[in-house]
Amino acid sequence: MSQAPRTSRLSFKGEEPKKKKKSKKERSHPDGESARPLKDDDIPSEGWLAVDALDDFGGPTMICTPDPLLVLTSSETSDKAVFKAYPASIPLQELEPADVAQVQVAVKLPNSDRYSIKSAFEKYLTVDKFGVVTFGSSAVGPTEEWEVIVKDDGVAFKSRFDRYLTLDQETLALRADSESLGFRETFQVRGQAQYRRQHRKKRKSDAVVDVEHLERDHLKKYQSWGGGRVAAGSSGSSSELKHAQKAGNLNEALLDRRVKIKSDKFCK
Structure with a gap:
């Protein structure tokens, strides 16, 4: 007669098993995805992923806020940089662009640690000295350069005037006049999985x-x-x-x- 397997503790009928507490490294990202960086073999060839490392920022990009679920959207007829609502039934970890206007292209500038952010309509995200942000420039200059800061809870952007991008809660427009980095200055960014695979592959080849x-x-x-x-x-x-x-x-x-x-x- 075989013996029952030994357990580390007594259990009783009807008792719910205790959930194993996740370690700090295993805790989830604010958008529901794992905070642990994906290994190269784990990156899918299609779809969109949360950007949780500066090396993975770039290419086709979505800039979002989780609560409420809003997406930065450009326009062919206006230079406004505003956030628009996304259907609440879609979780952020599954968010993909529903329209080309929701996609911006981020490019690291040559000999710099800053980035340009261009709309689908060939206009660059720019800021003036008063903190007004628009998609109103057709070329890249100092006011179109952005420092990207990847944090544990999201991504922040700093302008050449040392002010952070922030969301105006009333108008849902972007501004860049915040002197401190807090909740409203932190965004969720999603990037194309295909770009991440290509970027990491290129980085590996350059390193050899x-x-x-x-x-x-x-x-x-x-x-x-x-x-x-x-x-x-x-x-x-x-x-x-x-x-x-x-x-x-x-x-x-x-x-x-x-x-x-x-x-x-x-x-x-």
Whole structure:
């Protein structure tokens, strides 16, 4: 006769089992999705996902508020940047654009940590010195640049005037005149899953660099002597370059190693 499996505690008939308390890492995102970042293999090829990391911000984007459920919407005939209601029957974690006007395209600016946000009608989100926000610019300048701040409970945007985007509760219009970062200055952002997959794939390919081959290419490019013969590289280990690559100063490390050769006048 087999014995019943042992349990860690006594249980009684009719007693409801205790729910296991979630750890901090397992607690859900404000829109109902897991706060744990998705691994590359877990990212779906279609649909929309919550943006919970700065690296995943960009491309086709929806900017929303959860309670009430509102979506930033542009217009072909007006430059107003306003939020419009979305059917309450749809949970935020399943939210997808119902109209092209609900989609903006976020692009990281070259040599900058700021972003531009463009409507479906080719107009950029811009702000004036009074905090008035519109889709009223056809080009990117300082007033169209936004610093994106990803927090545990959502995403915030700071203008060039060091003021935060906020929602006017009466008019449902965007403004950028808040000096503090609070609930009204925090939005839920959803991005296209396809963009996230492509972005992470590109980031991985960019990260894989043969530093020894790269150093040889730099010597060929910058060496100013030797009649075409490439000088041997620095006596330092290639691990120095790999460490510099991770630290983000690979070019500086390559220059230092060329200087050590003491044969390239352009390095001195």
